[in-house]
Amino acid sequence: MRKVLFAGVIVLVLGSFNTHSMSEQYVEEQQYVEYYRDNLFLGLAYHRVGCLTNWTTIRSSQDYDGFTTKRYCYYGATADSVPDASWYDWNYATGKAQLDACGLRANNRYGTPNYASSSNSCNYNILFDCNSDCWIREFSTCQGWRVSIASPCW
Amino acid sequence: MKLATLRPSVVLVAAGVAVAIAAYVRWSDRSEVTDSRSQDSHGSTTSLAAPVRPARPPVPGRDTPRRPAEPLPPPLAPGELAEVYESAVAAGEARPGERAFRANVTAFIQYNKAFAEDQANREGLSVAEVQELTYLGFLVKQTQSWSEVEELIGHDLSPDQRQAGEKLMHDINSAFKAAMRQLVADGADPAHRWDLIRATTKRYKDDYFAITGMNPDLLDDLLAGDLRREYSPSVTPVPDEIPHNPDYRPPSERPERGE
Numbered sequence: 325m326r327k328v329l330f331a332g333v334i335v336l337v338l339g340s341f342n343t344h345s346m347s348e349q350y351v352e353e354q355q356y357v358e359y360y361r362d363n364l365f366l367g368l369a370y371h372r373v374g375c376l377t378n379w380t381t382i383r384s385s386q387d388y389d390g391f392t393t394k395r396y397c398y399y400g401a402t403a404d405s406v407p408d409a410s411w412y413d414w415n416y417a418t419g420k421a422q423l424d425a426c427g428l429r430a431n432n433r434y435g436t437p438n439y440a441s442s443s444n445s446c447n448y449n450i451l452f453d454c455n456s457d458c459w460i461r462e463f464s465t466c467q468g469w470r471v472s473i474a475s476p477c478w
Numbered sequence: 479m480k481l482a483t484l485r486p487s488v489v490l491v492a493a494g495v496a497v498a499i500a501a502y503v504r505w506s507d508r509s510e511v512t513d514s515r516s517q518d519s520h521g522s523t524t525s526l527a528a529p530v531r532p533a534r535p536p537v538p539g540r541d542t543p544r545r546p547a548e549p550l551p552p553p554l555a556p557g558e559l560a561e562v563y564e565s566a567v568a569a570g571e572a573r574p575g576e577r578a579f580r581a582n583v584t585a586f587i588q589y590n591k592a593f594a595e596d597q598a599n600r601e602g603l604s605v606a607e608v609q610e611l612t613y614l615g616f617l618v619k620q621t622q623s624w625s626e627v628e629e630l631i632g633h634d635l636s637p638d639q640r641q642a643g644e645k646l647m648h649d650i651n652s653a654f655k656a657a658m659r660q661l662v663a664d665g666a667d668p669a670h671r672w673d674l675i676r677a678t679t680k681r682y683k684d685d686y687f688a689i690t691g692m693n694p695d696l697l698d699d700l701l702a703g704d705l706r707r708e709y710s711p712s713v714t715p716v717p718d719e720i721p722h723n724p725d726y727r728p729p730s731e732r733p734e735r736g737e
Contacts, residue, residue, distance in 0.1 A: 354535060364651055365678070366601050366658060367608055368549050368586070368593055369615025379535035391622075393641070394648055404531055408652065411531040415543050441644060442624045455619070472548030 355383060357417045359464070359471050360396060360409035372412075372460040372473065376423050377403035384420050388427050390436040390459035391443070415469035426466035433462045528600065552589035554582070563702055573694075575702030579620075583613040602662035607671060614679055618647050620700060621686055630696045642689045646682065654678045 358377045361370040374388035375397035385399040396406040405411055417423060431437055434454060435445025446454035457473035464471040529546040536543070562581045566574035587594050587609040598608045621627070622644060628634050635643075654674070661671055687693055692700075 354538060356536070358531075363655075364615030364618060365611040365654055366597070366603065367610075367612030367615045368590065368597060369612050369619060371619075393644055408648075410528060412529045412546055412548075413543060414531075414536065416536070416538055441640070442622070444625075469543050470545075472545050472550075 354378065355417045355419055356403075357388070357415050357423055357464075357467055358403055358411060359413040359460070360406045361412050362394070362396070362409040371409075371456050372471070373397070373406070373409065374423070374460065374463060374467075375403070375406060376417060376420055379403055382406070384423075386420070386424070386427070387439060388423055388460075388463055389456060390430060390434055390439055391441055391456040393441045413469075413471045415464070415467060417467065423467065426463050429466045430459050430462040434459050547593075549586070549590035549593045552582075552585040554585060573698045575698035575700070579617065579701040580613055583609065583616055587612060601659070603658075603671070604668065607668075607675065610675055614675070614682075617701070618651070618682060621692070621697070622647060623700070626700060626703065627690055627692060630699055631691045635690060639689055643686060646685050646689065650678060650682050650685075 356377050356379055357374045358379075359372060359374050361372050363370055371392055371394070372389065373396045375382050376384040376386070376388075380403060382397050382399055382401045382403050385397055387395060387397045389396070394408075396409060398406075427439065431439060435443040436459065437444070443454055461470060461473050532541075559578045559582050563574045563578040566577040571577055587605070591605075594605050594608045594612075597603075598605045601608075603611075624635055624640050624643075657674055658671065661674060683694075683697070687697075
């Protein structure tokens with residue numbers, strides 16, 4: 325009986341650590357879209373951008389945003405922040421193809437081909453519609469988790 | 479020591495310790511994600527203005543994203559801002575567009591007062607300063623609306639001009655944030671902080687006008703145009719799904735001649 329009990333303890337301990345390490349191994353392969361906000365002049369106005377990450381590093385140099393040419397996502401950079409911006413939300417991602425497809429959809433919706441810095445189809449309205457807030461809402465909705473923004477986006 | 483010689487109590491204690499270790503490992507793995515998510519989502523223990531990124535990668539099937547609190551647009555009545563503009567025009571004010579634009583930002587700050595207070599606390603500023611800086615941020619972003627700027631100045635901007643305009647925004651934004659944080663760290667008098675805000679606003683406008691050919695009057699038109707487009711059919715996208723009119727009846731077919 326003691327042997328059985330002792331063996332059970334060993335299995336329990338090893339199993340726990342094994343589950344933990346398997347979990348770590350699994351999440352290393354998991355990809356995410358992480359969202360960052362570039363605060364303007366320390367107020368409550370932001371530019372928002374998404375990057376593809378594996379939670380440790382950024383896995384693509386594609387910025388998922390519209391209405392700016394400023395660069396944020398650099399392949400290989402640490403994922404806890406991007407230049408001049410702070411982290412604010414995340415979601416699971418299936419990979420770059422998924423994000424590219426949603427980027428294309430947002431570009432088509434707001435007339436920002438190839439993530440252009442201005443729209444060729446709608447009037448930019450920083451407070452209500454056709455702005456980078458609305459772009460990221462369209463993108464994140466397509467991607468599966470709609471992030472919060474400060475514009476109503478009519 | 480042979481296993482058979484162990485006393486039952488020793489085995490039980492070892493089992494208890496092992497179970498405790500196993501439970502702790504699993505709990506610590508989970509709590510680092512879920513705790514930080516709930517904190518930043520509800521803002522109860524962390525800053526509203528700065529959601530906290532989970533220290534460990536979220537695990538599918540176990541962790542789900544929670545939407546962090548964000549400033550939201552204020553509930554303004556249709557035409558409310560246009561009325562501010564019209565009243566400013568009627569009063570003979572020089573910058574009715576700016577007046578109405580400011581009214582919108584004021585409403586935005588009042589509606590999101592908790593965020594403004596949180597941001598002020600984080601940066602060592604007053605809420606009034608955060609409001610003015612939010613106004614500056616929105617104004618600067620609005621001035622990057624190149625197609626509308628081109629309409630106002632009457633000609634296209636070159637790619638170099640657009641690039642210079644955007645670079646100006648980023649450069650001045652970065653320089654301002656560094657300078658303001660230094661002032662706060664140095665314990666500067668609020669008057670000095672306001673001087674920096676005004677000087678930054680003036681510098682942006684001066685350099686922006688030089689790059690684009692805009693001027694104060696056109697800038698006011700740009701800000702006013704933003705307000706007067708409110709609910710404009712030309713810029714309001716058609717909803718994805720429009721409900722059908724329940725009273726709709728298909729028209730009867732046109733009678734043939736002689737019927």
